[in-house]
Amino acid sequence: MSALTSPHIMTMDDLTAEDITTILDMAESFKEVNERRIKKLPTLRGRTIVNLFLEPSTRTRMSFEIAAKRLSADGVNMTASASATVKGESLRDTAKTLSAMACDLIVVRHKYAGAPQVLAECMDAHVVNGGDGMNQHPTQALLDLFTMRQHTGRLEGLTVGIVGDISHSRVAGSLVPALNKVGAKPIIIAPPTLLPPRPDVYGAEVATSLDEVLPSLDIAYMLRIQMERAEGMPFPSIREYARFYGMNEARLTAARPEMLVMHPGPMNRGVEVTSAVADSPRAIVLDQVNAGVAVRMAVMYLLLGGDGGGASA
Amino acid sequence: MALLLKGGRLVDPSTGHDEVADMIVRDGRIVEIGEDLSIPKGITLECAEKIVVPGLVDLHTHLREPGREDKETVATGTRAAAHGGFTAVCAMPNTAPICDTGSKVRFLIERAEETGVVRVYPIGALTAGQKGEAIAEIGDMAEAGAVAFSDDGRGVQNAGMMRKVMDYARGFDTVVVSHCEDESLSAGGVVNEGVVSTRLGLAGWPAAAEEIAVARDIRIAELTGCRLHLAHLSTAGSVALVREAKAAGLPITAEVTPHHLLLDEDALDRSYNTNLKMNPPLRTAEDREALVEALLDGTIDCVATDHAPHARHEKELEFELAPFGTTGLETALSLMITHLIQPGRMEWADLVRAMAIAPRAAFSLPQVQFEPGAVADITIIDPEARVEVSQEWFASKSSNSAFLGATLLGKATDVLVEGRFALKNGKVVD
Numbered sequence: 001m002s003a004l005t006s007p008h009i010m011t012m013d014d015l016t017a018e019d020i021t022t023i024l025d026m027a028e029s030f031k032e033v034n035e036r037r038i039k040k041l042p043t044l045r046g047r048t049i050v051n052l053f054l055e056p057s058t059r060t061r062m063s064f065e066i067a068a069k070r071l072s073a074d075g076v077n078m079t080a081s082a083s084a085t086v087k088g089e090s091l092r093d094t095a096k097t098l099s100a101m102a103c104d105l106i107v108v109r110h111k112y113a114g115a116p117q118v119l120a121e122c123m124d125a126h127v128v129n130g131g132d133g134m135n136q137h138p139t140q141a142l143l144d145l146f147t148m149r150q151h152t153g154r155l156e157g158l159t160v161g162i163v164g165d166i167s168h169s170r171v172a173g174s175l176v177p178a179l180n181k182v183g184a185k186p187i188i189i190a191p192p193t194l195l196p197p198r199p200d201v202y203g204a205e206v207a208t209s210l211d212e213v214l215p216s217l218d219i220a221y222m223l224r225i226q227m228e229r230a231e232g233m234p235f236p237s238i239r240e241y242a243r244f245y246g247m248n249e250a251r252l253t254a255a256r257p258e259m260l261v262m263h264p265g266p267m268n269r270g271v272e273v274t275s276a277v278a279d280s281p282r283a284i285v286l287d288q289v290n291a292g293v294a295v296r297m298a299v300m301y302l303l304l305g306g307d308g309g310g311a312s313a
Numbered sequence: 314m315a316l317l318l319k320g321g322r323l324v325d326p327s328t329g330h331d332e333v334a335d336m337i338v339r340d341g342r343i344v345e346i347g348e349d350l351s352i353p354k355g356i357t358l359e360c361a362e363k364i365v366v367p368g369l370v371d372l373h374t375h376l377r378e379p380g381r382e383d384k385e386t387v388a389t390g391t392r393a394a395a396h397g398g399f400t401a402v403c404a405m406p407n408t409a410p411i412c413d414t415g416s417k418v419r420f421l422i423e424r425a426e427e428t429g430v431v432r433v434y435p436i437g438a439l440t441a442g443q444k445g446e447a448i449a450e451i452g453d454m455a456e457a458g459a460v461a462f463s464d465d466g467r468g469v470q471n472a473g474m475m476r477k478v479m480d481y482a483r484g485f486d487t488v489v490v491s492h493c494e495d496e497s498l499s500a501g502g503v504v505n506e507g508v509v510s511t512r513l514g515l516a517g518w519p520a521a522a523e524e525i526a527v528a529r530d531i532r533i534a535e536l537t538g539c540r541l542h543l544a545h546l547s548t549a550g551s552v553a554l555v556r557e558a559k560a561a562g563l564p565i566t567a568e569v570t571p572h573h574l575l576l577d578e579d580a581l582d583r584s585y586n587t588n589l590k591m592n593p594p595l596r597t598a599e600d601r602e603a604l605v606e607a608l609l610d611g612t613i614d615c616v617a618t619d620h621a622p623h624a625r626h627e628k629e630l631e632f633e634l635a636p637f638g639t640t641g642l643e644t645a646l647s648l649m650i651t652h653l654i655q656p657g658r659m660e661w662a663d664l665v666r667a668m669a670i671a672p673r674a675a676f677s678l679p680q681v682q683f684e685p686g687a688v689a690d691i692t693i694i695d696p697e698a699r700v701e702v703s704q705e706w707f708a709s710k711s712s713n714s715a716f717l718g719a720t721l722l723g724k725a726t727d728v729l730v731e732g733r734f735a736l737k738n739g740k741v742v743d
Contacts, residue, residue, distance in 0.1 A: 013583065092629050112631035113514040114585030133633065135514025173514050197519070201511040 003302045008127040010116035011136045012177040020182055024146050026298035027291065033070065034294055044073035047104045047304055051077045052094070052119075053130070055111045059265060059289070060130055060140075064107045067296035073104075073304075091115060092122050099123030105304055108132070126303040134168050140264055141174035143295040145182060147288045148219060151260055156183035159216050162204070163189045163245055164223030164272060165234075167196045171223060171264045176202045187213055190245070193234035210245055214255050221262045222247055222272040238271055248274045252282060260284050315339045315352045316732065321360025321693060325367055325683035326662040327670050336365065338689040341732035345685060358727065360693060366665045367681040368400025368690030368728065370672040371642060372490075372568055373465070373544060373617035376402070376433070378424060380409025385622040385710045387421070390642070391429035393620070393709035395735035395742075397643040398725025400690040401432035402620075403676060406443070407466040413438035415453035422458050430735040430742065431728070432690070434460040434678065439478050439489060445469045448478050455485045460676045463490035465544055466592075470496055472529055479539035488540040488566075488676055491530045493551070494593065498522035503633055505594045509578040513585065515632060518594050520548040527551045531558045534565060542675050543567040545619050547593040549603035556612045566675040568617035569604050571648040572639055572715050577601045580715075585632045588715050591621070592637035609659060614671040618645045622711030639715040643707055646692075647700045648716065650723030654696070693727040698739075700724050708741055 003022060006014035015023075033039060049068040053061050061077065068075035078098075089097075091110070095118065098106060105126040108116050113133035120127045131137040149155050160179055166172045166188045179186040186204040188195065199206045207213045214220070225241065235241045242248075247261055261273065261283040269275050277283055318336040323346065325331075335350035336343060371394065377385040385393075387404075394402045404421060406412035412421060418435045425433035437454035441447045443464045451462055462482055468491065469475040475491075482489050499522035504510050506517025527543060531554060534541035543555065546569050555567050572591060577598045581589055589595060607613040621638025628635050646668070653659035669692075673680050681690045700721040704712040728736035735742055 011583070090626065090629060091631060110631070112633040114632045117583070117585050118631065133514055134516070170514060196511040197506045197517050198508050198511040201508050 003305065007303065008116065008120050009138050009299060009303070010120065010127060010129045012138050012141060012174050012181065015138070015181070017181045020142065020145065020178070023142055023295065023298045023302060024149060026302060027146050027294040030297040030301075031291070031294040034290070039070050040072060041070065042072045043301060044068070044071035044304055047073045048102065049073045049075050049105045049107065049300060050098055050103045051075065051107045051130070052098070053077065053079045053109045054115070055080060055109050055131070057109050057131070060109060063289070063292040064130060064296050067293050067300060070293070071297055071300055073300065091118050095119045095122035099125060105300060128299060128303070131170050133170065134173065135170050136174040137170040138174045138178070139292070139296055139299060140171050141178035142299070143288055143291040144175055144221070144262060145178055146291040146295050147262065147284055150287065150291065151284055152218065158184040158218045159187065160184055160219045160221055161187045161189050161210070161213055161217040162221045162223065163210055165194045165225055166190050166199070166223070167194050168226065169223050175221065176204045187217070189213060191235055210251070211254070214251060217255060217259050219260050219262055220247055220255070224264060224266065225268055225271050227268070242271050246272055246274065247277045249276050252277055252280065262288060265289065315355030317350060317352045317355065317357040318360050318365055318691070318693070319357050321363045321365035323365045323683055324661045324665050326666055327680065328683045330683045331662060336683070338691070338729065338732045341689055343683065343685055343687045343689050346683060358693070362695070362697070363726065364661055364694040364696055366661070366692050366694065367669040367683065368692050368730065369398050369646065369668045370401045370403070370678065371399050371618050371620065371645070372403045372542070372615055372672045372676060374402040374404055374620045374642065375407065375622065375638070376404045377408060377622060379420070383710070384624050386428070387424040387433060388428035389708065389710045390620070390622070391425065391431045391433060392741045393640070393642040393707065394431045395728045396708040396725075398646040398692045398694065398728060398736070399431055399642060400692060400728055400730045400735070401434060401678070402642070403434045403436050403460060405463065405465045406436050406438040411438050411443050413441055413443070413449040413454070415450060415457035418454045418457035418459045431730050434676065436461045436463050436465070436490065438462065439464045440469060440474065443467055445471060445474055448481050451482055451487065452485055455487055460678060461488045461490050461542065463492065463544065465490060465492045468492040468494045468496070468526060472533065475530065476533050476537060479533050479537040479541070483537055483539040488542050490542045490544050491526070492544050493523045493526035493530065493546070495522045495525045498525065503590060503594070504581060505578045505596050507578070507597065509581050513581065513583070520550055520596060520600070523548055523593055524550040524554060527554045531563060531565060535563055538564070540564045545570050545573065545593060545617070546604065546613060547573045547596050547600060549600045552603045552607040552612055556607070559612065566614045566671070567612070568615040569608055569613045570617060570619045571641060571645045574601065574604050574608065574616070575648055575652050576715060587628045587630065587632055587635035588639055588713050588717060590632060590635055590637055591619070591639055591715070605653070605658070608667060609663065614667070615675060616645060616649060616667045617672070618642050622709055623713045624711065625713070628713045638713065640707070640709050640711055640713055643709060644702060644714060644716050644721065646694070647721035647724045650694070650696055651721045655722055689729050689732040691729040692725050694723060695726045696723045698722070698724045698726065
């Protein structure tokens with residue numbers, strides 16, 4: 001029996017506001033575990049968790065891997081270079097193969113949107129989306145909420161400006177609905193070339209000028225800019241992008257003194273954030289990374305219904 | 314051998330027929346139409362409660378032979394056509410190899426004679442290899458029997474090239490079929506750009522990418538005087554452009570598929586159902602309604618299926634990797650009856666215009682008129698028959714239908730091609 005509404009976390013649609021609170025509260029206790037000298041719990045002993053990473057990723061994969069290990073689950077990695085997919089096996093067959101090996105939970109990162117749904121259709125295991133194409137990355141949104149709550153003590157009523165490549169960003173794809181669910185106010189801020197075709201579908205306010213909305217923000221969430229694009233750059237130069245949409249000391253000064261800066265990483269210093277901002281105490285990027293492990297432990301624990309009382313076990 | 318079609322409702326607006334009557338077919342021709350007819354010997358087919366119409370023609374079929382016989386062949390594709398009530402299909406040239414020379418056109422005609430059960434009219438490529446770089450041998454193909462020319466699947470991207478091929482095609486008094494897609498705008502798009510592309514995190518293919526190509530090709534038709542047929546229109550904006558061009562008297566015809574008439578992007582929801590991935594993509598409810606209205610008022614001339622069979626393993630890929638297309642030959646008629654005739658939005662005469670008369674006119678194919686002497690290409694429809702659209706139901710080799718699982722009302726029970734049964738009592742005749 002899972003403690004959550006849905007057996008899978010494929011998009012933010014799978015989670016209710018109550019589910020989100022349950023996950024964040026559970027993550028609090030796991031965060032405490034992560035601060036111990038012996039960072040390991042026996043709760044998921046004997047359960048098998050597969051990290052199916054069909055797109056290059058180091059940080060997210062490591063975060064899931066560490067989370068699984070700290071819960072004593074048996075974690076297995078399957079990555080693009082080593083996987084059967086390069087030999088031409090379809091995702092469905094990969095899913096069925098993994099299902100035949102009796103895996104309990106699968107974390108999938110894939111270049112194409114909808115891959116988690118394909119897996120969920122083809123196997124009995126719980127599916128956690130570790131990022132699918134330009135669609136969603138729900139555990140990133142959860143760890144972001146965790147970090148926001150940790151620093152501000154609340155989520156409801158927070159105004160969060162999400163700045164940058166919204167249209168290609170699965171981070172924004174999950175963060176916007178996540179913020180709406182917990183009663184925060186997302187504003188997406190980007191040049192029109194980086195906005196999705198119908199931002200209203202996201203349920204976010206839209207701004208094209210960072211400076212205009214800057215004073216209203218509790219949090220500036222800076223998205224990573226992809227420097228190389230086949231279809232041509234959506235802005236004239238890195239210099240111009242940084243000038244209008246980058247977070248620098250002048251903007252930090254113009255913003256509310258308590259405004260925090262977040263980034264899903266890895267950062268392009270000098271583009272989305274200057275080094276001075278990245279290294280300032282108002283940037284809480286490493287807290288996000290830290291929260292990632294605890295939140296992913298909570299997700300695994302709640303989906304797999306570990307025995308006993310989680311961190312207290 | 315004589316055949317008496319007894320007591321059916323004959324509908325052919327080209328000759329003014331819409332009444333219950335008998336028809337006698339002999340030696341592949343209609344010989345008599347009237348009341349209480351009888352034949353001394355031969356077969357009598359009871360047609361009471363049925364609709365008897367000139368044979369349906371599909372202007373837009375992918376038969377996949379040669380090259381992808383695992384998806385469809387001339388044999389299976391023409392059986393699917395007969396099963397769906399068609400007496401003829403026009404085969405698109407994007408096979409492997411591309412049908413872009415006279416000998417390849419002849420190959421298809423020979424295959425159809427050997428293995429087909431309905432008529433097959435080849436469509437030749439517009440440019441060599443459908444690459445958009447050089448004019449294909451249009452004269453040679455026309456002589457071999459190609460009825461129209463198209464780079465369907467891609468569209469000619471360069472306006473200057475399109476002008477050149479349309480100029481050239483005009484010299485052979487043929488029609489150019491345009492796949493309207495400006496790839497610099499649609500590039501990478503897999504669903505309509507808008508609500509659904511945003512919600513599903515998929516790259517969008519905006520309506521403007523079609524409309525710019527429609528507007529361009531209308532202007533080139535005006536410039537060259539070449540007849541233009543616009544394939545699978547999908548947007549309200551395209552409809553407005555065609556309406557305006559027709560009002561100006563330009564030599565333009567247009568088609569719409571049943572799936573664009575009856576489905577919109579909302580069908581995609583969160584399902585990532587690859588049978589709903591087609592090119593052009595399903596558009597908005599407003600576009601869909603504009604297409605229905607355009608078909609009803611004659612702005613759009615024809616219904617065409619864009620029957621695009623694909624192997625199961627290809628459609629069972631991630632949405633972005635799966636090929637575009639849905640099958641259509643076997644569901645088109647039933648869909649039109651269920652969703653337009655039964656609710657009273659369309660008359661039978663309009664359906665005959667859209668699926669039999671206008672398609673033949675668009676490609677200058679010989680008309681089938683209900684009068685003595687006409688070739689007996691005839692479709693007989695049971696408007697009350699129920700159809701459960703399931704994988705097993707298809708005669709096609711593929712079952713990638715956007716309508717899998719639907720229950721439809723009305724279907725073809727018999728199909729005559731030059732007086733011979735291709736479909737008899739719902740079963741394909743080999």
